Amino acid sequence: MASPTKPLLHHYFRSSCSGRVRIALNWKEINYDTRHILLLKGEQHASDYLAKNPSGLVPTLEIDGHVIPQSMAILEYLEDAYPDTPTLLPGDAAQRAKARAIAQVIASDIQPAQNMTVTNHIKDVIDAKPWNRRVIDQGFEKVEKMLQLSAGKYCVGDQVSVADVCLVPQVWNAIR
Structure with missing residues (x-):
């Protein structure tokens, strides 16, 4: 399986959902880029962001041509796509x-x-x-x-x- 491309995380610094994903990416030692979505300025409602994530929420992860919204879905994706990195799921x-x-x-x-x-x-x-x-x-x-x-x-x-x-x-x- 080919290595995934460098992920791009759309996030807001005070969002706990975004925080989950940042922690996971760092724990799994995955190098990633970020795009800050300024929620208080309404950037989550901009047409370019809504085209990626129609819910207008953060976080959103872009990788390998895929756009993945929702932190829990992103965490599951990271487990599946990066099996050779530290896991977030116990073995049992x-x-x-x-x-x-x-x-x-x-x-x-x-x-x-x-x-x-x-x-x-x-x-x-x-x-x-x-x-x-x-x-x-x-x-x-x-x-x-x-x-x-x-x-x-x-x-x-x-x-x-x-x-x-x-x-x-x-x-x-x-x-x-």
């Missing part, structure tokens, strides 16, 4: 499932509720900050219980996994 099927489950709680339960699109929409109805805090706190309580069942040195056992890659940027967002 049960451990892989635990890592994916933790990652999904973060990606599906916590992150969407504090996403800029959501908070900008609800701020006209309620005070978004306390609502965000509650959603994040409840999500982290779930994650903590899951970690009690699976943690070692890292989220799942003693190797970095997709769970860690998702957790770290979400903690950054919680601190903000």
